[in-house]
Amino acid sequence: MNTSVVFLLLILCGFVQSDNSAKSFALVELFTSEGCSSCPKAEQLLKKLETQYAGKQVFVMELHVDYWDKYGWKDPYSKHEFTERQNEYCKFLKSQVYTPQAVVNGKEPFLGSDSIKVDRSINWFLNQPTLANTPEYSVSTTGNQIKITCTADKELKGNRLIAAVVENGGTNNVTAGENSGKTLNHINIVHELVSTKIGGSQTELVVNLSEKEKSGYNLIVFTQHPRNYGITSVKELKLN
Numbered sequence: 001m002n003t004s005v006v007f008l009l010l011i012l013c014g015f016v017q018s019d020n021s022a023k024s025f026a027l028v029e030l031f032t033s034e035g036c037s038s039c040p041k042a043e044q045l046l047k048k049l050e051t052q053y054a055g056k057q058v059f060v061m062e063l064h065v066d067y068w069d070k071y072g073w074k075d076p077y078s079k080h081e082f083t084e085r086q087n088e089y090c091k092f093l094k095s096q097v098y099t100p101q102a103v104v105n106g107k108e109p110f111l112g113s114d115s116i117k118v119d120r121s122i123n124w125f126l127n128q129p130t131l132a133n134t135p136e137y138s139v140s141t142t143g144n145q146i147k148i149t150c151t152a153d154k155e156l157k158g159n160r161l162i163a164a165v166v167e168n169g170g171t172n173n174v175t176a177g178e179n180s181g182k183t184l185n186h187i188n189i190v191h192e193l194v195s196t197k198i199g200g201s202q203t204e205l206v207v208n209l210s211e212k213e214k215s216g217y218n219l220i221v222f223t224q225h226p227r228n229y230g231i232t233s234v235k236e237l238k239l240n
Contacts, residue, residue, distance in 0.1 A: 027234045042102070072178075
C-alpha cells in the first residue's frame, strides 16, 4: 500500500493528528555538574545543538545534579531533585547513572557529549508523527508569581504538566574539584521544576520566581507521560 494512503488512514483513525499544532519535537535534558571534568564538552554540544536546530522544535536544558558536590566543588546550580529525576529515568530505561548524560524526549539516554548519537536521536524524533496537539498556554503575572493556564487535548489527561524555570545562560569560575581553574559557560540552566497533573480541559500551574529570575529567564513547559516518562509536548514561554 502506498505510504501516503497509510498515513491518511492513520489520520482518519485518530492515530495521527492532522492539525498543524501537532508538531514533532525533541527535548534534550542534559544531566551535568560543574564538578565533572567530562561535562563541559557536553554543554558545548548543547549550545551547538541550539544553534544547529534554530527554528525547529528542538529544546535543550541543563539539570545540574548534586552527587558531584562532595568531590571538592559544590555546583551552585545543583539540586537533589534533579538527581532524583535522573535516577527515575535510569531506573525505567535500565541505564547507569552518570554525567554527562543526555535524555531525549524521556526515551533515549546517551553520553551527553556523543554528538553522533544525540543528533541521530533528535532527527529521529523530529521525523515521528505526534499523537497529541501541543497545548495552548496563557500566562498571567502578579508580582513574582506566574500563573500558567494549560488547555490540553483529552489525549494528555493524566500527564504531568511541568514548567522548568530556565536561565538563558551563565558563566562561572570554578576554583576546586576536577574543573579547578576553568571558566565554564552554561546554557539554559534549570533552576526550578514545578509540576501538576493534567485533569480536565484546563489546568493551572503556579510558578514563583525570585526577583533575579524575572530578567534573563524563560519557561520551558512540557507534558510527560506518568508511567513511561515519554515527553508528549513541549513549548517555550518567554518571560521578557
